[in-house]
Amino acid sequence: MKVIIVGAGKLGQKLAESLVTENIDVILIDSNTNLIDKINENLDVLTVAASGVDINTLKEVGVKNCDLMVACTKEDETNTVICLLAKKLGCKKTIARIRNPEYMQQLDFVKTELGIDYIINPELETAKVIEKYLLKNFSFYTGDFAKGKVTMLDFNIGHNEGFVGKKIEGLRDFDNFLITAVSRGGEIIIPDGSTQLIKNDIIHVIGKSTDIENLDTKFQEEIGIMRKQIEKVMILGGGKVSFYLAKQLSQSDISVTILEEDKARCEVLDEKLDNVLIIHGDGTDIHLLEEENLEFMDAFIGLTGYDEQNLLMALMAKQAGVSRAVAKISRENYIKIIDKLDIDAAFNPVYITASNILKYIRGGKVISVSLLLGGDGEVTEIIVGENLSFTGKPLAELNLPKGIIIGAIVRNGDVIIPKGSSIIYPKDRIIVFSLTKDLPTLKMFMKSNKGGIFSELRNRVKGTR
Numbered sequence: 001m002k003v004i005i006v007g008a009g010k011l012g013q014k015l016a017e018s019l020v021t022e023n024i025d026v027i028l029i030d031s032n033t034n035l036i037d038k039i040n041e042n043l044d045v046l047t048v049a050a051s052g053v054d055i056n057t058l059k060e061v062g063v064k065n066c067d068l069m070v071a072c073t074k075e076d077e078t079n080t081v082i083c084l085l086a087k088k089l090g091c092k093k094t095i096a097r098i099r100n101p102e103y104m105q106q107l108d109f110v111k112t113e114l115g116i117d118y119i120i121n122p123e124l125e126t127a128k129v130i131e132k133y134l135l136k137n138f139s140f141y142t143g144d145f146a147k148g149k150v151t152m153l154d155f156n157i158g159h160n161e162g163f164v165g166k167k168i169e170g171l172r173d174f175d176n177f178l179i180t181a182v183s184r185g186g187e188i189i190i191p192d193g194s195t196q197l198i199k200n201d202i203i204h205v206i207g208k209s210t211d212i213e214n215l216d217t218k219f220q221e222e223i224g225i226m227r228k229q230i231e232k233v234m235i236l237g238g239g240k241v242s243f244y245l246a247k248q249l250s251q252s253d254i255s256v257t258i259l260e261e262d263k264a265r266c267e268v269l270d271e272k273l274d275n276v277l278i279i280h281g282d283g284t285d286i287h288l289l290e291e292e293n294l295e296f297m298d299a300f301i302g303l304t305g306y307d308e309q310n311l312l313m314a315l316m317a318k319q320a321g322v323s324r325a326v327a328k329i330s331r332e333n334y335i336k337i338i339d340k341l342d343i344d345a346a347f348n349p350v351y352i353t354a355s356n357i358l359k360y361i362r363g364g365k366v367i368s369v370s371l372l373l374g375g376d377g378e379v380t381e382i383i384v385g386e387n388l389s390f391t392g393k394p395l396a397e398l399n400l401p402k403g404i405i406i407g408a409i410v411r412n413g414d415v416i417i418p419k420g421s422s423i424i425y426p427k428d429r430i431i432v433f434s435l436t437k438d439l440p441t442l443k444m445f446m447k448s449n450k451g452g453i454f455s456e457l458r459n460r461v462k463g464t465r
Contacts, residue, residue, distance in 0.1 A: 001025065002066050003361075004091075006052030006082050007073035008035050010330060011097065011122070014354045015070060016045050018371075019361075021439050027061050052082045055089070064090030068361065072097040080114060087115040095357060099123055101243060101272075118360050122353040127244035129352055130326065133345060134230050134299055135252065144209065145368060145381045145431050146410040151209040152180070152370075152379065152431075156202045163201070169193030177207040178417050180407040180433040181377055186337070188377035190403045190435060200340075204372070206407040206431065208415045230254060230298045230324070236283040236313050237304035238265045241328060241349070243273070245301070250275045257292060259283035284313060295320045302327040307334055314343040367429065371436075378436055379407075384428045396420030403438035407431045 001024045005012045008030035016026045016039075026045040030036055033049045040047055050057040052073060063069065069086035071079035076098045083094035095118045103110070107119050144151055157163035163171065168179050168191055182189040183202035189195065197203070205212075233249055235242045238260030246256045250273065257277045260266050266280045281288045283304070294300070300317035302310030302325075310327035311334070317325040326345040329335070338346045351371045359369040365383040372378060384391060390398050395406065395418055409416040410429040416422055424430060434442050 001068070002062070003027070003068045003070065004029065004058075004061060004063060004066050004086070005070045005072065006030070007071065007079075007097075008032065008039055008047075009072065009074070010332075010350045011072045011353055012070075013039060013043070014350050015072075015357060016043055018354060018358055018436070020044055021436060022443065023440065029057065029061070053078060053085065055085060058085060058089055066091045068093045068095065070095045070357065076100050076103060080110065080116070083116045084114045093117045095120065095360065097122065097353070099240060101240060118357075120353055120356055122349040123240035124244050125352050125356055126241050126328065126347055126349040127248060130241075130245055130301060130347055131248045131252075133326070133347075134233065134249070134254075134301075134324065145379075145408070146415065146429050149209055149410060149413070149415050150206060150408045150431060151212045152204060152206045152407070153212065154183070154202050154204050156200060157197060159199050163197050163203075164199045166197055167193065168195050168197070174205075176211045176417060177205050178405075178407055179203050180206050180379075180405050181372060183372075186335075188372055188435060190377075190405050190433060204433075207417060232297045233257070233299045233301065234259065234289075234292065234294060234297045234317075234322075236300070236302045236310070238262070238269050238278070239303060239305065242301075242303045243269060245303070246273055246276045257297075259288070259292070284309060286316065289316075289320070294322065297322050299324040299326070301325075304328075307331050311341065311343065311346070315341060318342050318344075376436055378434055378439065380432050380434070382430050382432060384424055384426055384430055386426045388426070391424050391426055394421050394423055401438060401441045403435040404442055405433045407433050 003019055003024055004027045005016055006029045008028050012028060012030070016028050019026050020043065027048060028039060028045050029048045029050060029052050031049065031051050036047045036049045039045070048057065048061060052071065063086050066086070069083060069091045071082040071094070073079055073082070079096040079098060083096045086094050094116050096116050098107070098119050099121055104121070110116060111119060179191060181204040182191050182195065182197070183204070184198070232255045235246060235256065235258045238258050242258055246258055249256050257279060258269060259279045259281060260269065261282050263280050266278050269276070270278045279292060283289070294317060300314060300322045302314045304310055307329045310329065314325040314327040324344045326347065327343060329346045329348055330350060335348065355369045355371050359366060362369065365385060367381040367383065370379040400406070406418055408431040409418055409422060409424060411425065432442065
């Protein structure tokens with residue numbers, strides 16, 4: 001497969017990094033020569049220092065033989081034009097990043113008339129993830145799989161005696177759940193039964209959604225995953241994520257307050273948002289926060305353009321007694337220190353967006369993709385095809401590669417949390433956890449004489465099926 005990415009910002013780089021891991025030919029185009037030079041030092045991709053709207057450049061890199069074009073420059077209009085040019089020159093599929101809320105009502109027209117196959121809005125997708133997290137009753141909610149029948153959640157075991165020092169196989173009350181990954185010191189571990197937990201490990205648990213929702217209340221309180229329902233939310237910053245999130249929360253009858261320092265932006269938000277309180281002021285001013293009743297809020301979300309500000313104010317909110325405090329971050333080097341801070345969650349729009357694009361690229365039998373801890377781990381939901389070597393055999397006999405674990409099997413609507421005796425059959429949905437570095441091994445494992453699942457995914461993007 002050949003993929004061209006125009007725009008070598010954080011999203012472009014993360015996509016290139018993920019695709020190279022899967023042995024896909026990637027060409028990265030950006031007019032910033034300094035950025036291109038840095039990328040050449042870290043990524044094994046073909047880079048071109050040029051404008052993505054230059055037809056001659058697109059022809060020179062072979063866009064007519066390209067399977068996919070991803071346009072993720074800073075400008076929506078530029079991304080639209082790039083995709084239009086790529087399609088006219090023979091590119092099979094195109095993806096555009098479009099962020100302006102004013103374009104949201106016109107996306108169907110843009111896709112139909114300009115031939116863009118997939119449009120992604122990082123701010124909207126980030127708002128959806130934060131909303132889903134806030135509306136759940138758990139301390140950290142990761143995602144639903146299998147049309148909501150399977151749920152994965154994360155929580156920090158802290159110093160809890162029920163976990164610290166215990167081997168996974170010896171944990172009580174976990175018969176119906178599976179610990180699929182452990183985040184420890186900024187690293188992801190794919191565990192087995194003999195893995196011993198230590199203090200402040202974050203464990204990723206998967207189970208039937210009904211079983212997780214119906215966990216014994218005492219057990220939920222004991223492990224610290226239960227939170228009260230959200231009714232009042234304070235948002236720091238009035239950017240696009242804040243706009244989408246406030247709009248969605250207010251529609252769920254949640255009281256929302258936005259603190260924004262730019263007066264003109266406050267006026268725009270006030271005009272476009274109903275039933276949302278817009279405060280013009282410095283959201284880092286503790287006196288203003290106190291005046292706006294921070295201590296009585298159920299949740300605080302830092303959504304400014306500055307990671308440090310988001311993290312610091314989320315910490316202050318926790319100290320003020322706010323039940324849930326979360327922050328938006330964009331710097332990759334901050335991701336692995338989040339676990340050490342006393343905030344509930346941090347969301348990175350780049351990883352959320354990259355997950356959605358990877359899901360589209362893999363397409364076909366891949367239903368969803370989630371990146372864990374800065375992209376070091378991955379959760380993929382797959383529909384099992386025919387003629388795969390591992391079907392019809394107990395999992396214990398498959399010799400699954402180290403770093404890969406099957407977290408759930410869904411068959412005819414029924415969820416199976418697998419054991420060694422569990423068997424996978426064609427048409428099953430399986431939820432697979434793996435380290436990113438082990439994705440090539442997972443691909444080989446999934447192959448059959450006919451090419452297997454991942455061959456089908458490549459064919460989908462090529463348009464051969």
